[in-house]
Amino acid sequence: MKTLILQGLAVLGFVFFSAMFLVWWERKVSALIQNRVGPMVVGWHGTLQTVADSVKLLLKENIVPSGVDKLIWWLAPFFVVVPPVMAFVTLPFGKSMIVRDLNVGVLYVASMTAICVLGIFMAGWGSSNKYSLLGGMRAAAQIISYEIPLLLSSVLVVMETGTLSLQGIVEAQAHGWFILKPHLAIAFLIYLIAATAEVNRCPFDIPEAESELGAGYHTEYTGMKFAMFFVGEYTSFFIVAAMATTLFLGGWQGPFLPSFVWFLIKTYGIIFVLMWVRWTLPRVRMDQMMSFAWKVLTPISLANLLIGGWFMVNA
Amino acid sequence: MDLQELTKILNERFPGVLGEENKTAVVIKKESLLEVARFLREDDCAFENLHCVTAVDRRDKMELVYHLYSFKLKFMLTLKIYLASDDLAVETLSGIWKSANWLEREVYDLFGIKFLNHPDMRRILNPEEWTDYPLRKDFDRPDFIRLPQTEGLKAGG
């Protein structure tokens, strides 16, 4: 029991630390790209800026707009934060650094990231704001559509290893990362694109499309609730990047350095690439995005599944 | 093409619509505005562009100024009509030139000239419940910041 609590606390601590770090890192990357320097004042190179920001958000007045559906509106941020935090339970950070190695790990993580959509839709619906509603509806359509290519490409890994346990998948990559195999490399790319859409990041950030919908589903949230959406978003972001690492890049496998360092390096590498994409590309339109999911990504991942299966049978 | 020629054409086509002589503009009677406008748009001169609609408050009467442009002739025609102060209403041109829609709304907003048969005759810049017409010469408000009266003020050189 005691270890369980400790592990829980460690996970929670890591979640918030990671979210704060990612916010800072995102601001630094954007500054790098835009010939700026980013936050510089609080702490060394602004490292404590996010801490200052969270303190500010904590102290802010919690405005409840009149006309909101109170219960749904209050619950929504929790639905956005809690599932990604729960997904941490089964992420293999290192050789023995895992809270619980579930034998349905892949499914568990996928379902946990998918639950977020509920929170987002609740926020959109409960705010009784038209922009929020549009954002919520967009999010629901988007996340559910992109769930399919996401899972189809992870299924390929499961087929390769024969296990749903994440630790098992990492161990299966001891003699070579999965990304080195051609069909899995394609699966990796599909996974990355779908994951970007899954966590509502540019170029697929249409649920919160700033220039169209104000701020989308979290338009009406202030203070700590807004911060929770932020934490939830960045935690999901970490989760999908960590899953990409685990499934395709050999997880914590790597020479010389301790295993969890390798895991973090790979994860943050993927995160960096996704940030770089975000600060470069314009946003796609809703209908273009949906047709991309159903007409391009899903057929390609299905075909890829077929080819991969054929490979496995014949090789 | 210059103003004389155009005046001549208009005089032949619509005898009696030209109002008083003017060196820079064609002045026509209010009643024949729509006719003349349609002619100018569709005839050979092809005044395809209604560039600007505005009014000038002449205190005793209101002067409505249309600036029409023809890409073909490269000529800017100033068309004027005069409205009596007690009858500030004129036929709209928004059926002929779409650009007239907003430009006429602006004139309505600032001068209070009503455009008949206009599709959307609302104030455009000022609040809708307001009743004043700010560009009329008699419009004044106590909270205007006025420039100081400096006539005759001088001390040094």
Place this chain on the structure above:
Amino acid sequence: MHKRAGMGMLRKIKVFYLNVKSLLVGMKVTFKNMFAPRVTLQYPQEKQPMKENFRGMVDLIPEDCVICYQCIRICPTAALDLGHKQIIVDEKKKNEITKFTFNTELCCFCGLCEEICPTEAIFLNKMYEVAAFRHEDLLKIDLMDAQKYKHLDKNYIFKKKE
């Protein structure tokens, strides 16, 4: 028929390739910019020197003013207010400024007063940080006072324009 279908497929692949390439080219641009020199300043710590003829707050050299009222006349926003009276010093008539105030709220920093002044008495200094805690602090600034902007900027020193 088959050939055409094949061509269509090829074309599609080509378009797909070009699309992906265009995205990657954009990524290359942003990547290059990551190593470009920074263009921003850390503002409150680092400040850009103001240009030679920068138009900041209105300032006055009282002894140079000949009370010609040119600046009052030219000011498009009535931001300046000047008054004078005649006094007799050593049996000679002399004009003295009774008030010369400047209203920051109305000023549009066009610099016309500076341009028209025959003796270059009135000029626009290089002050640009003009925040005040009270509205009244900005309304009536006495231009005759050498410490006129001390309440807005504690580093303010009256300095003639070069």
Place this chain on the structure above:
Amino acid sequence: MPMTNFDIKNIDPEKEDNLSFEELIVNMGPQHPSTHGVLYLELTLDGEVVLDCRPHIGYLHRSCEKIAENRTYVQFIPFTDRLDYLASMNNNLGYVLTVEKLLNLQVNERAQYIRVIIAELNRVASHLISAGTLAQDLGAYATPLFYCFRDREKIVELFDTLCGSRLTYNYMRIGGVKNDLPPGADTSIKSFIKYEREKLKEYDDLLTYNAIFLSRTKKVGILKKEVAINYSITGPNLRASGVPWDLRKEEPYLVYDRFNFDVPVGEAGDAWDRFKVRLEEIEQSFRIIEQALGGIPEGNPTVKINKVYKPAAGEVYLRTENPKGELGFYIVSDGTTKPYRNKIRSPSFSNLAVLPELVRGVNISDAVCVLGSLDIVMGEIDR
């Protein structure tokens, strides 16, 4: 309407639990990230499709025309800065040219050349912002906008040394300009042109031929030639619709007839064409500036402002090619030192009037894109 496979008769409007269809009215603005100022669009939506759009303007109305009636001709110059605040020099220019025509005033050669150079530089600055904000509206988060501002900054710096202000320049004077070009302006402008030409290639890579950007802007908000002329659209928006009309070419003012430049024209009149025409116009402006710098004569372009202008009674309507379109000043003089009437025909006003026509039936995301591509400035619309 989405009721085709649905038997409408079976719906009882009295019952609340039946499916009901409703149009969604969304108030976009006056505070909204992509309305380019305080513009308020009343959008009627069916899901995400815009059924109708009613622009409400006037939030920035200062009645510049009334102010003009109470100011002398010189005093009104600073107010023209505040019309299209992204292209103050061009507004200044349009106003002083009108007054000069009213006064029959001749301006010396050097002043005319300087005016051309400065106006073209400001056109570049304005087009850069337009490109950046369109990209911002399309969701390319801040990066292109920052790049455009970075490049515009160099022009603004030059104007700062020239006239002492960064946004509201108040530089043109009736009969000349305020200051002569500072020493070294020649080389700094030339080096800027060299720098910016490289950056324009970067913009092409980053935006113009980017697959996502193309898919968002191509065939979006198509403005047909006839519609554009009928709505009296001017400037790059008109040229993007395929009308090769540029006042600098067709009715040259200043010394534009001495320079060799092209008029970029679009084909389809969609958002992408409008964007592309602006980028190409930057290059044409560079050509004009280079030629003007090469042929600039000696002389004294400055004028004293303490003269009181008293034009004879009469009226003048003069248009100049502004970055946003044709800016017209209609000044009626009654022989006093103040104009009797000063009408400002602002290009953005007419360009915005066409918006409802363009956004009917498009997606809400495209509506934002169309608005961004029209490149409006509220200071000029509301005046």
